[in-house]
Amino acid sequence: MATVQRSLTAERGSLASVWGLLGIFIVKGSVGWLTGSKALLADACHSAADCAGTFTTYLGLRKARLDPNPASSSRHPESVAAIVLSAILLVAGIEMGVSSIRTVANGTEEAPGVGAVIVIAAGIGAREALVRYKRRCDTRCGIRGDRAGDNRSDIFASLTALVGTSGAVVGSWTDMPFLYVLDPAAGLVVSVFVVRMGYRLTADVVRASNRCSIDESDAQTLLEAVQRIDGVVAVDEVKARERGHYVVLDVSIRVNPRISVFEGQDVANRVRRMLTKRFLHVMDVNVKVQPYDPGYPYKSNHQEEEMSSMLQ
16 A cells, blocks of 8 residues: 555656646747747747656556556557657757747847746746655655756756846847847747757657666665565566656565465565665565475575475
């Protein structure tokens, strides 16, 4: 139950971030379209990119909780969604960049309204609130470090857009039309952030799809930890699958064939509890229990020789 609760908490934090970023994107896009601000439109695309990355994380967490068996499906929905969304983001980022370049080259005759500046500033505050909420959820789930920091470029993109739109608005107030170009120039810079995020999202999906095992050093550490658990005679394999910010382990162990099914299940539960508590990035563990090779006396990792559970 503790593992399920951790998974639900992580899902709740990711889902709240998805809806919050989606709302920010809609507001920025609408106001950017109405005011004609290239910087705000590009910033909206960047918020959409951040939303897409968080959405794929949510799908991964949900799949790991509902379908812990990796062999049950050959295609992960988060991978398909990430590929589609990253392609859309790459096209949108390139289009915004080309549009901003044309505006800078041809010149602009008016500055965006002050509403664009207000929306960008409000978006920065809302994004910070989402980051803090997600960080609290990660802390409750035992995640070390600030994984939310991977998406901090959204704040930097918004600050760039804020400087560009503010400079253009100041130019309209002080009758300095040459400052109008700051808005599309900021849009060009932010579009580079968007293309970069789209590329990183695609690269992460490709790396995750090709990653079927963990590093040898990490695998050895996990294997030794499992081997020391009472009742585990041998460890056949330890595999890891990434699910968003977490790792799901598939462990195959062998136990004394003379113990009961209940005792074998108890050994599996001890393995699961130890790995999820000792290794904070491990969200769940699927343990496969098999009997050790026949032969007598049977191996044991206990300090003292165990009495057989079957009377001779």
